Amino acid sequence: xxxxxxxxxxxxxxxxxxxxxxxxxxxxxxxxxxxxxxxxxxxxxxxxxxxxxxxxxxxxxxxxxxxxxxxxxxxxxxxxxxxxxxxxxxxxxxxxxxxxxxxxxxxxxxxxxxxxxxxxxxxxxxxxxxxxxxxxxxxxxxxxxxxxxxxxxxxxxxxxxxxxxxxxxxxxxxxxxxxxxxxxxxxxxxxxxxxxxxxxxxxxxxxxxxxxxxxxxxxxxxxxxxxxxxxxxxxxxxxxxxxxxxxxxxxxxxxxxxxxxxxxxxxxxxxxxxxxxxxxxx
Amino acid sequence: xxxxxxxxxxxxxxxxxxxxxxxxxxxxxxxxxxxxxxxxxxxxxxxxxxxxxxxxxxxxxxxxxxxxxxxxxxxxxxxxxxxxxxxxxxxxxxxxxxxxxxxxxxxxxxxxxxxxxxxxxxxxxxxxxxxxxxxxxxxxxxxxxxxxxxxxxxxxxxxxxxxxxxxxxxxxxxxxxxxxxxxxxxxxxxxxxxxxxxxxxxxxxxxxxxxxxxxxxxxxxxxxxxxxxxxxxxxxxxxxxxxxxxxxxxxxxxxxxxxxxxxxxx
Numbered sequence: 001x002x003x004x005x006x007x008x009x010x011x012x013x014x015x016x017x018x019x020x021x022x023x024x025x026x027x028x029x030x031x032x033x034x035x036x037x038x039x040x041x042x043x044x045x046x047x048x049x050x051x052x053x054x055x056x057x058x059x060x061x062x063x064x065x066x067x068x069x070x071x072x073x074x075x076x077x078x079x080x081x082x083x084x085x086x087x088x089x090x091x092x093x094x095x096x097x098x099x100x101x102x103x104x105x106x107x108x109x110x111x112x113x114x115x116x117x118x119x120x121x122x123x124x125x126x127x128x129x130x131x132x133x134x135x136x137x138x139x140x141x142x143x144x145x146x147x148x149x150x151x152x153x154x155x156x157x158x159x160x161x162x163x164x165x166x167x168x169x170x171x172x173x174x175x176x177x178x179x180x181x182x183x184x185x186x187x188x189x190x191x192x193x194x195x196x197x198x199x200x201x202x203x204x205x206x207x208x209x210x211x212x213x214x215x216x217x218x219x220x221x222x223x224x225x226x227x228x229x230x231x232x233x234x235x236x237x238x239x240x241x242x243x244x245x246x247x248x249x250x251x252x253x254x255x256x257x258x259x260x261x262x263x264x265x266x267x268x269x270x271x272x273x274x275x276x277x278x279x280x281x282x
Numbered sequence: 283x284x285x286x287x288x289x290x291x292x293x294x295x296x297x298x299x300x301x302x303x304x305x306x307x308x309x310x311x312x313x314x315x316x317x318x319x320x321x322x323x324x325x326x327x328x329x330x331x332x333x334x335x336x337x338x339x340x341x342x343x344x345x346x347x348x349x350x351x352x353x354x355x356x357x358x359x360x361x362x363x364x365x366x367x368x369x370x371x372x373x374x375x376x377x378x379x380x381x382x383x384x385x386x387x388x389x390x391x392x393x394x395x396x397x398x399x400x401x402x403x404x405x406x407x408x409x410x411x412x413x414x415x416x417x418x419x420x421x422x423x424x425x426x427x428x429x430x431x432x433x434x435x436x437x438x439x440x441x442x443x444x445x446x447x448x449x450x451x452x453x454x455x456x457x458x459x460x461x462x463x464x465x466x467x468x469x470x471x472x473x474x475x476x477x478x479x480x481x482x483x484x485x486x487x488x489x490x491x492x493x494x495x496x497x498x499x500x501x502x503x504x505x506x507x508x509x510x511x512x513x514x515x516x517x518x519x520x521x522x523x524x525x526x527x528x529x530x531x532x533x534x535x536x537x538x539x540x541x542x543x544x545x546x547x548x
Contacts (some may be wrong), residue, residue: 014368023362031418034395094295097288118522119483121496122515126302126306134318219388255390
């Protein structure tokens with residue numbers, strides 16, 4: 001498979017597979033090995049002030065089964081679910097318009113791609129200014145949302161919206177709109193045509209967008225820290241605390257493992273949904 | 283939904299996406315001492331920021347890390363992208379999954395994992411550890427962008443080159459590399475911004491003495507917003523937005539559509 005010359009047919013001439021080795025080595029050393037250490041740490045316990053003792057027991061996980069922690073996990077799931085639902089609700093009609101009706105698409109698409117890649121921190125910081133009670137808009141309305149859960153929710157929708165829109169657009173952009181028109185010509189109402197034609201074709205985008213929003217939100221730390229004033233704890237807040245203030249790395253590792261576990265569950269569930277969608281699409 | 287309604291919604295979405303950013307930039311030009319008390323146009327906070335040692339040294343660190351990271355990520359990511367299309371499926375599928383994992387794993391988890399790892403193997407935290415950690419997800423970014431272009435171009439020219447007797451190395455140099463150059467450059471620019479903007483990973487693996495620009499902004503927020511931080515934020519925005527727009531133009535100009543700035547977007 002690594003002979004580059006002469007081979008025709010599927011894929012054309014090839015570059016050797018061993019070219020992947022440098023990147024794979026980097027992933028193994030600096031991604032997989034670190035995650036392995038976290039897994040090992042989650043079964044360890046503190047010894048003394050900073051030392052770690054590999055006891056190989058479930059004490060950390062048992063400790064996390066406390067209602068205090070469970071409340072925080074549930075709250076985090078709530079935040080991730082809200083973020084996913086809200087960005088989907090706001091993002092779908094927008095991506096639909098962009099894919100079907102917009103003109104000057106090169107520019108309009110760029111305007112979504114720019115916030116997708118830029119300054120997560122600074123885009124959260126921007127709301128610190130806007131939500132300040134002395135900012136003209138809110139001074140006029142006489143509301144103070146800064147450092148509330150509402151502020152966190154606004155920040156989440158703001159920062160994650162582009163992550164939802166781009167995969168939605170990628171799926172919707174491929175749709176042959178004459179199919180939708182044909183369905184309508186054959187007697188489907190607009191809603192029915194949407195449900196039977198557009199939605200199934202858009203499903204991969206919905207799945208990808210939901211994953212891109214939901215998974216990172218399960219470990220979100222910055223937005224609650226900046227816009228919530230660190231008053232409300234989420235899973236990410238706990239991890240950051242154990243690693244920067246409390247210095248209980250084994251407990252922090254166990255919390256990180258909970259995040260990885262829920263990420264795996266979500267990935268498997270969503271890939272099932274996507275697979276079913278593909279079957280339905282034929 | 284009616285077409286007009288959809289268009290109106292789109293206008294609102296764009297306003298929502300850009301108004302907060304515009305506010306930061308606008309208030310960065312506020313001459314007053316208080317962030318929100320407008321006292322006339324001035325660029326004095328920009329020059330104040332550029333005279334502040336803690337800001338300039340953080341800026342220098344961020345630029346060094348981002349540039350080094352982009353170079354390594356380009357090398358690893360491009361090689362990976364070249365190797366994938368011809369690879370056995372049973373090898374390619376798990377590698378694809380690994381690449382996806384490096385991009386979707388919540389960054390805080392990766393950040394603490396890198397911290398635990400570097401501490402265990404006894405590496406001193408600093409610029410180098412930040413760079414090494416950033417390369418992990420940026421190699422994946424470059425691989426995705428370059429691969430999209432590589433697959434999209436087809437392999438006719440490479441075949442012709444082999445038929446004419448060129449080996450893999452000269453085929454790469456004379457045929458593949460020139461055609462992939464825009465994608466590699468765009469991937470490099472994205473890797474640069476991704477690293478320059480990174481908060482989570484740097485936060486955990488920077489150690490005590492090293493600060494990057496996002497870390498500086500974050501730590502200064504404990505004291506609330508201030509005009510100098512605002513000016514710093516505006517400069518970060520200008521730099522990263524510039525790099526992304528450039529990446530987008532490079533990819534468009536070189537024949538593709540948006541091809542690969544986001545996987546799947548054409």
